[in-house]
Amino acid sequence: MDPPQRVKAVNRLAEHGLLGTVQAPLERRDVVGSRLTHKQQALWTLDHGGRHGDFYHCGALWFAPCTPAVGLAAAFAAVAPDFDALGRGVGVGADGAPFATRVPVPTPTVIAVPTTATDPRRWVQEAVAVAAHEPIDIATEPARVLVYALPDESGAIGVVGHDLHLDEQGLWQVLGPAISAHLTGTEPVREQLRISDLADWQQRELDGGLLEFAVEAGRTAVRDTPRCPLNVRGARDGRRVHVGQGADAWAALRNRAAEHQVSSASVALSAWYRSLRTWYPALAEAPIGCCTTARMRPELRTTLGNLTNTVVVVPAADWPEMSDADLPVRVHRALTAALGTADLPFESVFADEPVQDEQIGVRFTFTENPPDEPDVLRPSPVQFGYAKSVLSGEVRVTGGVLEADVDHRAADLAPEAADNLAALLRENLGFTD
Numbered sequence: 418m419d420p421p422q423r424v425k426a427v428n429r430l431a432e433h434g435l436l437g438t439v440q441a442p443l444e445r446r447d448v449v450g451s452r453l454t455h456k457q458q459a460l461w462t463l464d465h466g467g468r469h470g471d472f473y474h475c476g477a478l479w480f481a482p483c484t485p486a487v488g489l490a491a492a493f494a495a496v497a498p499d500f501d502a503l504g505r506g507v508g509v510g511a512d513g514a515p516f517a518t519r520v521p522v523p524t525p526t527v528i529a530v531p532t533t534a535t536d537p538r539r540w541v542q543e544a545v546a547v548a549a550h551e552p553i554d555i556a557t558e559p560a561r562v563l564v565y566a567l568p569d570e571s572g573a574i575g576v577v578g579h580d581l582h583l584d585e586q587g588l589w590q591v592l593g594p595a596i597s598a599h600l601t602g603t604e605p606v607r608e609q610l611r612i613s614d615l616a617d618w619q620q621r622e623l624d625g626g627l628l629e630f631a632v633e634a635g636r637t638a639v640r641d642t643p644r645c646p647l648n649v650r651g652a653r654d655g656r657r658v659h660v661g662q663g664a665d666a667w668a669a670l671r672n673r674a675a676e677h678q679v680s681s682a683s684v685a686l687s688a689w690y691r692s693l694r695t696w697y698p699a700l701a702e703a704p705i706g707c708c709t710t711a712r713m714r715p716e717l718r719t720t721l722g723n724l725t726n727t728v729v730v731v732p733a734a735d736w737p738e739m740s741d742a743d744l745p746v747r748v749h750r751a752l753t754a755a756l757g758t759a760d761l762p763f764e765s766v767f768a769d770e771p772v773q774d775e776q777i778g779v780r781f782t783f784t785e786n787p788p789d790e791p792d793v794l795r796p797s798p799v800q801f802g803y804a805k806s807v808l809s810g811e812v813r814v815t816g817g818v819l820e821a822d823v824d825h826r827a828a829d830l831a832p833e834a835a836d837n838l839a840a841l842l843r844e845n846l847g848f849t850d
Contacts, residue, residue: 443618443716445610449501451516452616453581455623455762456723460581461507461515467552472653476549476577476799477588480538483792484600486566489574490525493562496595497522501611502582502722506556517613518556525562525574537567538797545575546800553579577799584723586710589786589796591721597793612722615711619762628760635758635766639704642731645778646699647807652828655804658839660821661848667819669847679749681814682783686730686752687745688845689781689810694737696838701737705730706777706806707752709759727763727777728755780809788816810842821846 453461464473481489497503506520534540548563560578567573574596576588595606622628674681686707694701711717711724730751739747767776809824823839 443610443614443714445614446617449519449611450613450617451518452613452620453507453515453517454612454616454619454723455764456726457507457581457616458515459762459764460579460723461555464555464579464581467555470552471550471801472803473580474549474553474577474801475580475583475585475588476545476575476801477585477593478542478545478573478575478797478799479593479596479794480541480571480573480797481600481794482571484572485570486527486564486572488600489572489596490527490564492596492599493525493564493574493576494522496592496599496606497562499595499605500592500608500721501613502587503559505559505582505613507581508556517616520557520559523558523560523562525564527564527566529566530568532568534568537569538573541565541567541573541575542797542800545577546802548575549577549799549801553577555579555581559583575799580723580725582722584710584725586712586725586784587721587723590712591719593794593796594787600793606719608719608721610716610720612720612724615717615720615722615724622760623762623765631758631761632765635761639729639731639766642704642729643702644776645703645807646697647778648829649776649778649807651807651826653803654827655802655824656827656832656835658823658825658835660823660839660843661846662818662820663848664818666846666848667814667817670819673745673847677745677749679745680752681785683749683752684745685783685812685846686781687741687748689812689842690732690736690748691741691744691845692810692838692841693779696834696841698737700779702732702734703779704777705732706763706780707755708780708782709756711759713756713759726759726761727780728758728761729766729777730755730781778807780806781812782809783812784814786813786815808838812846819846821848 460473463469504519504522506518507515508518509515530537530540545563548561553561559582560576563575565573576592591606598605619628670681670684674684706727707730709726709728711726712720717724733747736744736747804824804826807826807829811822811824813820821842823835823842825835
């Protein structure tokens with residue numbers, strides 16, 4: 418099969434979500450490699466020397482009502498060595514190229530919350546937010562771990578890091594459950610594949626494997642898409658508008674998904690698209706970057722590190738005129754095709770841009786989190802104060818409750834305009850209270 422034919426074949430496999438079934442398998446290697454993933458290399462290039470400040474930082478915070486600080490510190494120390502990313506730094510070779518090095522696993526710092534604090538929980542939240550804004554040395558510091566002793570003898574643990582080493586989803590869905598399992602004595606969370614294994618596999622597949630052909634197909638697919646009509650390179654200060662939260666809205670969204678025989682994520686993306694086209698018709702044809710993760714692969718579900726990726730959904734020409742009844746099916750097809758390319762490094766598809774993430778101005782994220790365990794760890798978001806993109810619809814499901822927000826860059830979008838968009842999304846998602 419000649420290269421053009423192979424690109425077409427790979428593209429068809431991706432459109433049907435079958436690309437992963439014919440790729441070389443991901444395997445745990447005997448020797449821990451020193452390669453960085455393509456995303457890690459791009460982040461090193463973009464943020465070399467920390468010139469972007471905390472824009473490429475991530476973090477997670479958990480309160481533990483029944484566990485004192487010393488217990489949380491011990492739990493982290495027990496599980497952390499099981500995760501490759503928590504023992505990796507970045508060195509620079511003689512040729513100027515970055516590579517992974519082995520560094521000590523972070524040691525938790527225990528901090529006593531002042532007994533004079535009026536609201537100890539808020540004091541912890543603000544302390545972690547401050548820590549998340551501080552410089553992080555990617556060469557030696559894979560994470561910063563802060564454990565808090567509250568006056569009532571309960572504890573809290575915050576983990577912050579650079580995007581090169583970690584991502585927020587991995588903190589919530591891998592590290593948090595690992596700490597919780599240790600505290601409860603349940604089956605431990607073991608890392609099946611390391612991020613170094615992913616880096617080695619990815620490089621092989623980009624050097625003559627199917628990913629090489631799929632990347633070219635991806636570039637072709639987005640080469641002539643409309644650019645976002647909003648200013649994608651403005652100031653990064655962000656503002657979040659809460660759209661709604663409730664179990665009834667989640668039930669209604671699931672019912673609509675069952676009615677159309679599509680995924681809940683597709684229905685939520687349809688609601689976001691309908692809101693956008695009503696709010697600003699010029700966005701009706703703009704590509705939407707959908708946040709996804711390599712943890713879609715079952716073998717990577719316990720891998721810690723930055724596995725976040727972006728796939729692109731390009732609205733078809735007839736979407737603006739589609740009825741609300743027909744749109745979810747078309748969106749589902751487009752989203753399925755996009756997710757079929759989840760293995761393609763976003764930074765490779767958009768390799769012609771100096772700050773690749775900002776080429777996509779509008780984003781959408783849908784996540785389903787496991788139910789909170791109120792007596793073990795209660796997650797609490799870490800506030801960074803910036804927006805990753807100009808405009809983003811964020812939809813989360815936790816324990817049967819749907820929650821949604823609109824994030825935007827305040828310098829490029831007036832609060833009143835963002836509030837109007839949030840009101841449209843609230844209506845389209847089916848919030849009634």
